[in-house]
Amino acid sequence: MAEQKLSIPKGYRKTKQREAILKVLERAEYPINAEQIFMELKNRGIEISLSTIYRNLEMLTKEGLVVKSYMMNEDKARFALPDKKNYLVCEKCGKIVIIDNCPFDKFKEELIEVHGFDITGHSIEVYGVCPDCQKKG
Amino acid sequence: MAEQKLSIPKGYRKTKQREAILKVLERAEYPINAEQIFMELKNRGIEISLSTIYRNLEMLTKEGLVVKSYMMNEDKARFALPDKKNYLVCEKCGKIVIIDNCPFDKFKEELIEVHGFDITGHSIEVYGVCPDCQKKG
DNA sequence: TTTCAAATGCAAACCATTTGCAAAAAAATC
DNA sequence: GATTTTTTTGCAAATGGTTTGCATTTGAAA
Ligand SMILES: [Mn+2]
Ligand SMILES: [Mn+2]
Ligand SMILES: [Zn+2]
Ligand SMILES: [Zn+2]
Numbered sequence: 001m002a003e004q005k006l007s008i009p010k011g012y013r014k015t016k017q018r019e020a021i022l023k024v025l026e027r028a029e030y031p032i033n034a035e036q037i038f039m040e041l042k043n044r045g046i047e048i049s050l051s052t053i054y055r056n057l058e059m060l061t062k063e064g065l066v067v068k069s070y071m072m073n074e075d076k077a078r079f080a081l082p083d084k085k086n087y088l089v090c091e092k093c094g095k096i097v098i099i100d101n102c103p104f105d106k107f108k109e110e111l112i113e114v115h116g117f118d119i120t121g122h123s124i125e126v127y128g129v130c131p132d133c134q135k136k137g
Numbered sequence: 138m139a140e141q142k143l144s145i146p147k148g149y150r151k152t153k154q155r156e157a158i159l160k161v162l163e164r165a166e167y168p169i170n171a172e173q174i175f176m177e178l179k180n181r182g183i184e185i186s187l188s189t190i191y192r193n194l195e196m197l198t199k200e201g202l203v204v205k206s207y208m209m210n211e212d213k214a215r216f217a218l219p220d221k222k223n224y225l226v227c228e229k230c231g232k233i234v235i236i237d238n239c240p241f242d243k244f245k246e247e248l249i250e251v252h253g254f255d256i257t258g259h260s261i262e263v264y265g266v267c268p269d270c271q272k273k274g
Numbered sequence: 275t276t277t278c279a280a281a282t283g284c285a286a287a288c289c290a291t292t293t294g295c296a297a298a299a300a301a302a303t304c
Numbered sequence: 305g306a307t308t309t310t311t312t313t314g315c316a317a318a319t320g321g322t323t324t325g326c327a328t329t330t331g332a333a334a
Contacts, residue, residue, distance in 0.1 A: 012311085012312095013299085013300050013301070013311060014300075014301095015300075015311090015312065015313080017313075018312085033290090034290080034291085035290085048313085048314090049314045049315070050290095050314095051292075051315080051316095052312075052314070054290090054291060054292070055292090055313085056312095058291095058292095067260070068209065069207075069260055070207035071262065072262075072264065075289080075290070075321090075322075076289095076290060076291095077290085077291085085260050086260065087262065087263075088263045088264075088265065089263070089264055089265075090265065090266060090267035090269075090270055091264050091265060091266055092266055092267070092270040092273075093267065093269070093270055095267050095269070095270075099261070099263070115267075115268075116267070116271075117263070117265040117267055117268070118265050118266040118271055119263055119264070120264050120265045120266065121263075121264040122261060122263040122264060123204065123206055123222050123223065123261070124223045124236070124259060124260070124261045124262075125206070125208070125209075125224065125226060125259060125260050125261075126224070126225045126226070126236070126248065126254070126256055126258075127209065127225075127226055127228050127256070127257050127258040127259060127260075128225060128226075128227065128228065128254040128256035128258070129228060129229055129254065129255040129257065130225075130229070130230065130232050130234070130252075130253070130254055131252075131253035132230070132232070133227055133230055133232075134253075134255055149280085149281090150279095150280060150331050150332070151331075152280090152330075152331075155281085171321080171322080172321085184283095185282085185283090186283045186284070187283095187321095188282080188283070188284080188322085188323075188324080189281075189282055189283070191321090191323070192282085192323090193281095195322095195323095212290085212320080212321065213320095213321060213322095214321085
């Protein structure tokens with residue numbers, strides 16, 4: 001179950017900004033937004049602009065290395081590595097807890113047992129290709 | 138399995154705009170955004186402003202009558218009645234199909250069987266109160 | 275009715291995100 | 305390793321969904 005090291009996708013140049021963003025996402029424990037990445041890098045003394053962060057997040061998302069998501073009562077997008085895309089959010093304090101095993105293989109009761117959350121709701125989005133589009137190739 | 142008619146929450150006034158918004162949400166087959174509600178009402182000759190729509194959607198969401206969500210590659214929020222908050226989205230054409238039974242009680246395979254989608258991914262968000270906050274009351 | 279808080283419409287403000295463009299940096303080529 | 309080519313970056317300005325201030329209208333209580 002070793003963490004596979006992330007690398008910049010083929011066809012894209014290796015820049016210190018790009019690598020720094022990936023490193024922050026790797027170390028993050030849950031989805032974070034562009035501004036948080038910006039701050040984290042600023043704290044580490046790494047020069048970067050917000051637009052560069054946005055441009056890279058867009059690229060990484062398009063390439064499938066990163067997953068974009070939105071949370072209730074937030075108007076900013078969050079980004080995370082795919083293994084951190086399913087999570088529990090506390091309505092009160094905003095605490096985020098990653099769900100390690102795919103929720104599709106579990107039940108609500110089990111989530112309650114494992115995390116101790118009092119679950120009040122959830123939202124699920126499933127992506128795929130509909131029958132019509134499958135036919136159209 | 139009769140659809141329970143939506144009504145304006147206690148403490149809020151009954152206005153034609155408020156009722157019109159609720160009616161649009163009731164008739165909608167899947168989550169829609171503020172602009173779509175605006176257009177729908179305009180087509181029906183109902184006078185309303187976008188800000189009134191936003192203000193009401195915020196109130197309805199806060200009161201739990203409506204659920205807000207975001208979709209991939211869209212920078213607008215969508216709103217729907219709670220029974221339409223779980224759905225399948227086609228990555229190719231954007232078609233939205235409501236998942237009638239709580240996905241937590243099903244498996245991916247069943248979704249494939251029922252809807253014929255080729256499922257490529259999903260994201261799940263669970264809301265609740267964490268153990269710490271439960272203790273704090 | 276009269277009264278008054280709540281709701282609306284309009285325009286302006288907000289703010290996360292995007293974009294144009296010139297300069298800087300990376301990879302390719304010589 | 306210098307030169308050329310292409311990508312990437314930074315900055316500032318633009319974008320666009322959403323929010324907000326305020327004067328006016330409306331709902332419902334009295
Ligand atoms: Mn459900
Ligand atoms: Mn926006
Ligand atoms: Zn909490
Ligand atoms: Zn499709």
